[in-house]
Amino acid sequence: MNKMNQLKFFSVALLTTATMAQAQDVDQAKKTIDAEQYEKAKGMLKSIVQAKPSNGQAAYLLGKVYLKQNVTDSAKIYFQKGIAGSEGAKLNYAGLGQIELDNNNATGAQTNFDQTIKDVRKKDTEEYIAVARAYMDADKPNYKKAIEVLGKAKLANPTDAQVQLALGDAYYGDKNQNEAYAAYRNAFNADNTLIRAKMQLGVLLKGAKAYTEAVKSFNDVIATSPNYGPVYRELAETYYYWGNNEPKKYNEYIKQALTYYEKYMTLTDYSLASRMRHADFLILAKDYKALEVEAEKMKQIDKVNPRILRYLGYSAYENGNIDVAVKSLEDFIANPSNKIIARDYMYLGLAKLKKANNLETKTVDATLFNAGVADIKKSVDMEITMTNDLSEVGKKFYEQKLFKEASAIYEIAVTNVNSKNYLLDNFYLGNSIYYDNTRKDVVKPDPIALQKADVAFGKVIEASPTTQDAYIFRARTQRLLENEELIIKYYEEYLKVVNEKGQDEFTKNKTKVIEAYNNIGASYANTDKTKAKEYFNKTLAIDATNNYASESLKTLR
Incomplete structure (x- = not known):
C-alpha cells in the first residue's frame, strides 16, 4: 500500500472511529437525560456540539433539555444551530415547533413539523417521535395529535421500543390506561434495558390509586436499577397521593415521600432547575419550612431568577411573613416573561386577605380585601380546582363573624360543582349571607344577596334532602324576604324531615321546632286563622309557657 493510500485509509478509519465515538456519546447523553441528570447531560451535549457543530441530533437534544428547564431562549439558539447541521438536523424543526406551540402559534408549529418529517425514509421513526x-x-399538551403522529411511526416500525414508549406516554396523557399499559409493556419487551418503560407501568398503577401495587412495581425497578433516579421521584409522588387518600397515615406517608424525593435529588443533580422541581414537590407536601430553606439556596445559585420569587412568596405566606409574600408574588406576577400559574394568584390573594384582616382591631381593610378576592377569582378562572383551598379560608372569616367577607369567599368556592366541599360551601355561603343581613346595623336586608342564599340552600337540599338545617335557614331567609308562602313551605319541610328522623331528633331540636310552629302560625294569621291557631297550639303543646304563641292566640280570638 503506497503512502497516499495509507493516508486515505487512516483518514477514513479515524473519521469512522470519531463518528462512532460521537454516536456513543449521544446515546450516553440520551440515557443521562432519561435519568433526569440534566446538568450532566448539558455538559456532555455541549462538548459534542463544540467538537462537531454539524451534529444536529446533539443540538436538538440540548435544546430539549433547555426546554425542560424552561430556558426557551437557549433552546431556540441550539435548535437553529442544529438545523444547519447534518445528521439529525431535521429534528430541530420539531423543537422549534414546540416553541411555536407554547407561543400559541399552531400554524408556525405545523410548518416546522412538516419540515421535520419531510422526505423521511421508510423505516425511520425518530422524526415522528420528535414531533409527537x-x-x-x-x-398545552395535545395527546391526540401525538397519537396520530405516532401511528405513522408505528406503521414504519411497529416493534421499535422508543415508538412504543412514546405511544405509552401519549395514551397515558390521553387517559387511555389500557392502551398505555400495552404500549409500555411492548416497549420493555422490545428493549429490556429501557427502565423508563418498566417504571411507567408503576406510574399507571399510581394513577389508578393502586398504591400498594405501585410501590411494589417501583421497588421491582429499584431491585434491577438502584441508581435510576426517576423511580424515587415516582415513589415520592405515590406516597404523597397515598397520604392524601389515607388521612390517618398522612404524616407517615408524607415523611416517606420527602425521604424518597431527597434520594431522587442525590441521584440527579442539585441544579437550579432540579431545586425548583424539588420546591414544587415541597409545596405539594406542604413542607413550607423546607421550602423556605430551598428558596434561599436557589437565591444563592441565581439571585435574579424570577421564579425564586414564587417560592419565597409561597413559603413566606405559610410561615407568617405576609408583607414578604405580597411583595414577592406581586413582583413575580408583574414580570411579563414569567409563566404565571393559578396558584400564584391564589397565594397572592390569600396573602392580601390575611393582611386586610386586622385581628387586633377586629377590622377589615375593604380595599385590600377586595383586591385579594379579585386575585383569587383570577386563580379559579385559570384552574377551577383552586376552589379546594377556599373552604378553610371562608370558615376563618365566618368564625370571626365577618359574614360579608366569608360570603365573598364561599361565593367563589361554589363555582366548582365538582369540589369535595361543594355542599358544605353552599351551606356556609347561605348562612354567611343570612347572618350578614341580620346584623344590628342593617337597615334593610339585601334582597339580591338573600336570593343567592336561597339558591345555595336549595342546592344543599337537592343533593342532601335530609339536611334539616338547610330547610330552616332557607325558611329564615324567606322570612327576611317577607315571602309568606315560602316561609310556610320550608318550615313545614323542616318539620317533616325532623319528624321522619324520630322522637329523639324531634326532642333534641325542640327550640327549632317551636320556631317553625310559631313562624308558620304567623304566616297563616292573615290568610287562614284556623291554620294559624293550629300551629300556635302545637307550640303550646310542647311549651305551655311560650309567650309568643299565647299572645298570638289571644289576638286571633
Whole structure:
C-alpha cells in the first residue's frame, strides 16, 4: 500500500472511529437525560456540539433539555444551530415547533413539523417521535395529535421500543390506561434495558390509586436499577397521593415521600432547575419550612431568577411573613416573561386577605380585601380546582363573624360543582349571607344577596334532602324576604324531615321546632286563622309557657 493510500485509509478509519465515538456519546447523553441528570447531560451535549457543530441530533437534544428547564431562549439558539447541521438536523424543526406551540402559534408549529418529517425514509421513526414529543411536552399538551403522529411511526416500525414508549406516554396523557399499559409493556419487551418503560407501568398503577401495587412495581425497578433516579421521584409522588387518600397515615406517608424525593435529588443533580422541581414537590407536601430553606439556596445559585420569587412568596405566606409574600408574588406576577400559574394568584390573594384582616382591631381593610378576592377569582378562572383551598379560608372569616367577607369567599368556592366541599360551601355561603343581613346595623336586608342564599340552600337540599338545617335557614331567609308562602313551605319541610328522623331528633331540636310552629302560625294569621291557631297550639303543646304563641292566640280570638 503506497503512502497516499495509507493516508486515505487512516483518514477514513479515524473519521469512522470519531463518528462512532460521537454516536456513543449521544446515546450516553440520551440515557443521562432519561435519568433526569440534566446538568450532566448539558455538559456532555455541549462538548459534542463544540467538537462537531454539524451534529444536529446533539443540538436538538440540548435544546430539549433547555426546554425542560424552561430556558426557551437557549433552546431556540441550539435548535437553529442544529438545523444547519447534518445528521439529525431535521429534528430541530420539531423543537422549534414546540416553541411555536407554547407561543400559541399552531400554524408556525405545523410548518416546522412538516419540515421535520419531510422526505423521511421508510423505516425511520425518530422524526415522528420528535414531533409527537413536541405535542406532548408543550405547555398545552395535545395527546391526540401525538397519537396520530405516532401511528405513522408505528406503521414504519411497529416493534421499535422508543415508538412504543412514546405511544405509552401519549395514551397515558390521553387517559387511555389500557392502551398505555400495552404500549409500555411492548416497549420493555422490545428493549429490556429501557427502565423508563418498566417504571411507567408503576406510574399507571399510581394513577389508578393502586398504591400498594405501585410501590411494589417501583421497588421491582429499584431491585434491577438502584441508581435510576426517576423511580424515587415516582415513589415520592405515590406516597404523597397515598397520604392524601389515607388521612390517618398522612404524616407517615408524607415523611416517606420527602425521604424518597431527597434520594431522587442525590441521584440527579442539585441544579437550579432540579431545586425548583424539588420546591414544587415541597409545596405539594406542604413542607413550607423546607421550602423556605430551598428558596434561599436557589437565591444563592441565581439571585435574579424570577421564579425564586414564587417560592419565597409561597413559603413566606405559610410561615407568617405576609408583607414578604405580597411583595414577592406581586413582583413575580408583574414580570411579563414569567409563566404565571393559578396558584400564584391564589397565594397572592390569600396573602392580601390575611393582611386586610386586622385581628387586633377586629377590622377589615375593604380595599385590600377586595383586591385579594379579585386575585383569587383570577386563580379559579385559570384552574377551577383552586376552589379546594377556599373552604378553610371562608370558615376563618365566618368564625370571626365577618359574614360579608366569608360570603365573598364561599361565593367563589361554589363555582366548582365538582369540589369535595361543594355542599358544605353552599351551606356556609347561605348562612354567611343570612347572618350578614341580620346584623344590628342593617337597615334593610339585601334582597339580591338573600336570593343567592336561597339558591345555595336549595342546592344543599337537592343533593342532601335530609339536611334539616338547610330547610330552616332557607325558611329564615324567606322570612327576611317577607315571602309568606315560602316561609310556610320550608318550615313545614323542616318539620317533616325532623319528624321522619324520630322522637329523639324531634326532642333534641325542640327550640327549632317551636320556631317553625310559631313562624308558620304567623304566616297563616292573615290568610287562614284556623291554620294559624293550629300551629300556635302545637307550640303550646310542647311549651305551655311560650309567650309568643299565647299572645298570638289571644289576638286571633
